[in-house]
Amino acid sequence: VRQQWQQMVDKPSVTADGSKYKIAANIGSSVDISSAMENGADGVGLFRTEFLYMKSDHLPTEDEQFNAYRKAVEQLKGKRLVVRTLDIGGDKPLRFMPLPKEMNPFLGYRAIRIALDRPEMFRTQLRALLRASEFGKISIMFPMITTLEELQAAKKIYYEEQQKLAVDHPEIGKDIRLGIMIEVPLAALNAERLAAEVDFFSIGTNDLIQYCFAADRGNDSVSYLYQPLNPTFLKLIKHIIDSGHAHNTTVEMCGEMAGDRYSLPLLIGMGLDVYSMSASSILRTRSMMRQLDRKKCQELYQEAITTCDSMPAVKNLVQHWLVEN
Numbered sequence: 001v002r003q004q005w006q007q008m009v010d011k012p013s014v015t016a017d018g019s020k021y022k023i024a025a026n027i028g029s030s031v032d033i034s035s036a037m038e039n040g041a042d043g044v045g046l047f048r049t050e051f052l053y054m055k056s057d058h059l060p061t062e063d064e065q066f067n068a069y070r071k072a073v074e075q076l077k078g079k080r081l082v083v084r085t086l087d088i089g090g091d092k093p094l095r096f097m098p099l100p101k102e103m104n105p106f107l108g109y110r111a112i113r114i115a116l117d118r119p120e121m122f123r124t125q126l127r128a129l130l131r132a133s134e135f136g137k138i139s140i141m142f143p144m145i146t147t148l149e150e151l152q153a154a155k156k157i158y159y160e161e162q163q164k165l166a167v168d169h170p171e172i173g174k175d176i177r178l179g180i181m182i183e184v185p186l187a188a189l190n191a192e193r194l195a196a197e198v199d200f201f202s203i204g205t206n207d208l209i210q211y212c213f214a215a216d217r218g219n220d221s222v223s224y225l226y227q228p229l230n231p232t233f234l235k236l237i238k239h240i241i242d243s244g245h246a247h248n249t250t251v252e253m254c255g256e257m258a259g260d261r262y263s264l265p266l267l268i269g270m271g272l273d274v275y276s277m278s279a280s281s282i283l284r285t286r287s288m289m290r291q292l293d294r295k296k297c298q299e300l301y302q303e304a305i306t307t308c309d310s311m312p313a314v315k316n317l318v319q320h321w322l323v324e325n
């Protein structure tokens with residue numbers, strides 16, 4: 001099977017009927033890019049920049065970050081790099097900036113909440129990214145956006161930094177696409193309004209599931225509530241995708257669900273555009289994608305949400321469908 005997958009390295013990410021998609025890699029540092037490329041990634045759909053901060057004993061400077069982003073995007077040779085601005089807090093501590101101990105870190109001071117509270121750190125990262133965008137195709141996305149006001153505040157800061165740099169480099173940032181993670185239920189519900197503000201969404205199912213089911217993603221005692229195939233959850237994903245498309249906003253997914261074999265036909269049926277996953281899942285996913293028919297996937301999704309009441313029921317339906325198709 002491995003050998004069969006290996007043949008997929010240079011093949012396009014299309015379904016059997018010729019519908020085009022992108023299968024990208026999730027990475028934690030530029031070191032991971034060679035493995036992403038070896039596995040035939042169509043780009044990087046999630047660069048988790050917090051590791052840059054977590055492994056450092058000081059706040060990474062603008063130049064240190066610029067070098068890291070430039071190196072990453074150059075290695076991609078024209079393919080797209082989606083960089084997520086820092087997503088610290090929660091389960092991700094920093095050595096140089098102790099954060100207050102919290103009763104519920106996943107519901108606390110993290111990600112865009114910290115960025116907007118300490119804008120200097122955020123501005124430094126945005127400047128580094130703007131500068132690196134002169135060396136390749138960069139997209140920027142904000143994590144943990146909950147409200148429209150947060151998104152507007154983050155965009156305002158971004159455009160301020162762009163304007164400052166544009167004094168000397170008038171074209172800077174012109175090709176950057178701006179997006180947000182959809183990983184908080186309120187943002188998912190408000191996707192239609194948020195879509196008008198951004199070029200793309202990236203659905204973070206790891207957190208979105210955790211918050212929808214009110215079940216800590218790292219707690220084994222409640223892991224039975226990790227249910228990407230729950231029909232109610234599937235309808236929420238469909239709502240996000242439809243809302244994005246209503247505004248010409250590309251809809252991507254970078255949570256674990258994007259690389260899950262039972263989810264794939266459903267996600268294709270729902271119209272998801274970009275699938276970002278660990279490098280090791282790319283060839284398997286592409287191989288499977290190339291055997292699927294989009295129209296049949298749409299029918300499968302409809303059947304799942306009209307006839308199934310639970311995750312096991314959906315899984316059973318997809319399992320049988322895969323055998324027959």
Ligand code: PEP
Pocket residue numbers: 046048087183203204205206207208254255256
């Ligand atoms: C997610 O929440 O689905 C996601 C991709 O981000 P992380 O796993 O880094 O929180």
Ligand code: MG
Pocket residue numbers: 183204206207
């Ligand atoms: Mg997340």
